Amino acid sequence: MNILQLFSIAWQGILSNRLRSGLTVLGIIIGIASVITLLGIGEGAKAEAEKQVTALGVNLIYIRPGSVGTGGISQGQGTAPTLTYEDAQAIKENCPAVQAVAAQYNSTYQVQFEENNTSTSVTATEPSYPGIRNFFPKRGRFFNDSEMNEAARVAVIGDAITENLFHGDNPIGRRILIRGELFEVIGEMEHKGVAQGNDMDDQVFIPITTGYTTLFGLNQVTGRSVRSILVQSHKDQDMQANFQITNLLRLRHNIQTEEDDFTLRTQADIMQTAQSITGVFSLLLGATAGISLLVGGIGIMNIMLVSVTERTREIGIRKAIGAKYGDILSQFVIEALLMALTGGVLGILLGVVGSHSISTFAKWTTVVTPISVILSFCVSLAIGLFFGIYPARKAAKLDPILALRSE
Amino acid sequence: MSLLEIKDIWRTYDLGAEPVHALQGLDLTIEQGEYLAIMGTSGSGKSTLMNIIGCLDKPTSGQYFLSGQNISTMTDDQLAEIRNRTIGFVFQQFNLLPRMTALENVMLPLVYAGVTGEQRRMRAEHALKEIGLAERMDHRPNQLSGGQQQRVAIARAIVNRPQIILADEPTGALDSQTAKDIMGVFNRLVEEGITVILVTHDQETANHARRIIRVRDGKIIGNQVREARTGGRP
Numbered sequence: 016m017n018i019l020q021l022f023s024i025a026w027q028g029i030l031s032n033r034l035r036s037g038l039t040v041l042g043i044i045i046g047i048a049s050v051i052t053l054l055g056i057g058e059g060a061k062a063e064a065e066k067q068v069t070a071l072g073v074n075l076i077y078i079r080p081g082s083v084g085t086g087g088i089s090q091g092q093g094t095a096p097t098l099t100y101e102d103a104q105a106i107k108e109n110c111p112a113v114q115a116v117a118a119q120y121n122s123t124y125q126v127q128f129e130e131n132n133t134s135t136s137v138t139a140t141e142p143s144y145p146g147i148r149n150f151f152p153k154r155g156r157f158f159n160d161s162e163m164n165e166a167a168r169v170a171v172i173g174d175a176i177t178e179n180l181f182h183g184d185n186p187i188g189r190r191i192l193i194r195g196e197l198f199e200v201i202g203e204m205e206h207k208g209v210a211q212g213n214d215m216d217d218q219v220f221i222p223i224t225t226g227y228t229t230l231f232g233l234n235q236v237t238g239r240s241v242r243s244i245l246v247q248s249h250k251d252q253d254m255q256a257n258f259q260i261t262n263l264l265r266l267r268h269n270i271q272t273e274e275d276d277f278t279l280r281t282q283a284d285i286m287q288t289a290q291s292i293t294g295v296f297s298l299l300l301g302a303t304a305g306i307s308l309l310v311g312g313i314g315i316m317n318i319m320l321v322s323v324t325e326r327t328r329e330i331g332i333r334k335a336i337g338a339k340y341g342d343i344l345s346q347f348v349i350e351a352l353l354m355a356l357t358g359g360v361l362g363i364l365l366g367v368v369g370s371h372s373i374s375t376f377a378k379w380t381t382v383v384t385p386i387s388v389i390l391s392f393c394v395s396l397a398i399g400l401f402f403g404i405y406p407a408r409k410a411a412k413l414d415p416i417l418a419l420r421s422e
Numbered sequence: 423m424s425l426l427e428i429k430d431i432w433r434t435y436d437l438g439a440e441p442v443h444a445l446q447g448l449d450l451t452i453e454q455g456e457y458l459a460i461m462g463t464s465g466s467g468k469s470t471l472m473n474i475i476g477c478l479d480k481p482t483s484g485q486y487f488l489s490g491q492n493i494s495t496m497t498d499d500q501l502a503e504i505r506n507r508t509i510g511f512v513f514q515q516f517n518l519l520p521r522m523t524a525l526e527n528v529m530l531p532l533v534y535a536g537v538t539g540e541q542r543r544m545r546a547e548h549a550l551k552e553i554g555l556a557e558r559m560d561h562r563p564n565q566l567s568g569g570q571q572q573r574v575a576i577a578r579a580i581v582n583r584p585q586i587i588l589a590d591e592p593t594g595a596l597d598s599q600t601a602k603d604i605m606g607v608f609n610r611l612v613e614e615g616i617t618v619i620l621v622t623h624d625q626e627t628a629n630h631a632r633r634i635i636r637v638r639d640g641k642i643i644g645n646q647v648r649e650a651r652t653g654g655r656p
Contacts, residue, residue, distance in 0.1 A: 017538060020533055020538075024533075027521060027522075031521050328517070329519055331517075332517045332518075332519060333530070333534075334478075334502065334505075335476075335478065335505060335511050335517075336505065336506065336511065336530055336531045336534065336578065337502050337503065337505050337506020337507070337531055337534040337535065337582075338502060338534050339498075339499045339502040339503070339534070340498060340499055340502075341499075342534060415478050416473050416478050416479055419478075419513070419517065
């Protein structure tokens with residue numbers, strides 16, 4: 016008996032009760048479609064998180080000071096003034112794996128232009144910042160080394176500030192007040208959106224030297240303290256850079272056995288955190304979809320069992336005229352497989368369409384990977400096989416005499 | 423060598439407390455080309471005997487040789503093959519598959535015999551023509567009369583050129599005129615050299631055969647050889 020014949024017999028079996036087969040297939044369609052769609056949402060969230068992490072530049076290492084403890088209560092990371100502008104200079108000079116460094120000090124101030132004012136984050140940094148962050152001015156320019164050295168009162172504003180203070184007019188050359196101090200706007204940053212939970216467009220950038228002289232002054236103990244140092248390592252040298260920076264800072268801060276007063280986080284760490292979060296998200300979505308798939312599979316088994324009972328006499332006739340165990344077994348297994356596969360293929364189509372509609376209408380990023388399509392296809396095959404075998408064995412083992420006698 | 427040799431066959435069913443002996447040491451020999459009727463009331467064991475002759479069931483003890491092959495020791499799949507190639511069944515209720523056409527029904531044993539394509543169709547059409555149903559090959563069973571359905575069933579039984587036709591009350595569901603036609607078909611098959619075994623409780627039907635076996639309580643109680651009927655064909 017050839018395989019084509021088996022398929023044709025199984026197909027006749029499916030067509031013999033179209034409504035019932037259709038409903039059974041529907042169960043698989045819904046299961047597979049939800050697997051595809053929900054995995055698509057999970058993958059989309061992952062891709063979105065990765066995009067957000069890499070949007071702020073690549074090969075980055077974030078250095079932050081340790082936390083201040085007051086009576087055993089930690090004030091949170093970055094509150095201690097232990098990291099200084101000089102540390103940043105030393106890293107730049109002494110660590111060969113480091114490509115660029117930008118020290119940062121940021122604080123929230125009132126920013127004013129004529130009668131408009133807004134409260135925003137003022138980021139005091141170095142001219143290397145745009146290159147590291149992959150974040151450049153779209154109008155005007157970023158401040159340069161000479162402005163940095165002479166602590167010039169220049170500012171580069173984010174495009175949200177342009178909107179808030181200048182209502183979209185060209186801000187270049189205008190003078191704004193930051194906490195009452197006068198600054199000249201020399202550039203406007205490109206639109207970046209939200210990255211790592213910060214609105215990158217609602218910021219004002221000034222030279223860090225200007226920051227110390229006009230806005231936040233010097234720390235009594237450490238002098239020019241910074242909130243963070245942004246380091247870009249040479250490509251694929253983040254481990255070396257990490258090592259070099261750690262040793263350098265321990266040396267400079269005279270740390271031998273006590274705990275470090277700074278922390279390093281590489282982009283890979285941040286990526287990993289983001290991925291572990293979205294991974295859990297994907298897993299939950301996948302599990303939910305998997306349950307509906309399981310229910311679909313049980314549906315197939317249920318219908319196959321009913322079908323075997325209903326067709327007992329047919330099985331008896333087939334056996335009487337020479338059908339072997341394997342003939343009957345494969346007839347019913349193939350029937351279950353065909354239903355599962357039909358459901359699988361239609362479910363994949365529906366799932367792809369569903370993912371696209373979610374992207375289009377709900378503006379969620381969804382990513383349908385070939386893996387999830389292949390996986391779904393294989394799973395539906397496995398479901399057909401798994402839930403089809405028991406009813407098929409039941410059919411194949413029927414005693415032909417009893418089967419012929421049944422009504 | 424006889425076509426069929428049954429020696430001291432027992433068939434025992436374990437139904438609860440007491441075992442039921444449906445066949446109790448039965449012996450039977452059938453030669454190639456015989457036209458035989460097995461008669462008995464219900465409960466006599468004739469159905470059990472028919473199931474064993476038809477290789478649908480195996481004896482509890484005793485031996486059964488069909489064309490020299492020992493059936494008693496065969497596996498289920500081997501029995502299926504014997505049923506497919508050596509025996510053709512005709513049932514009281516026709517037992518056609520309702521969703522298939524007459525032709526498809528007749529092709530079914532060939533499907534399981536591994537005959538494919540044009541060969542299968544040709545042999546099935548030939549069998550239907552032989553039985554006088556050439557015009558109704560594409561009809562489904564519910565579009566056919568009882569007599570026509572039984573003819574399709576006979577075509578299905580002979581399509582694989584079996585040595586034995588085993589007919590279980592073949593006219594039980596037919597009116598007397600149609601029954602006569604069907605019995606005529608069996609007569610013709612016998613003339614072609616096929617061994618026909620009728621299983622019936624109806625004397626009228628049994629009278630078509632040339633030898634009548636009577637079964638009671640799982641044993642053969644009568645073996646009557648009759649004169650060959652002449653002019654029995656319609």
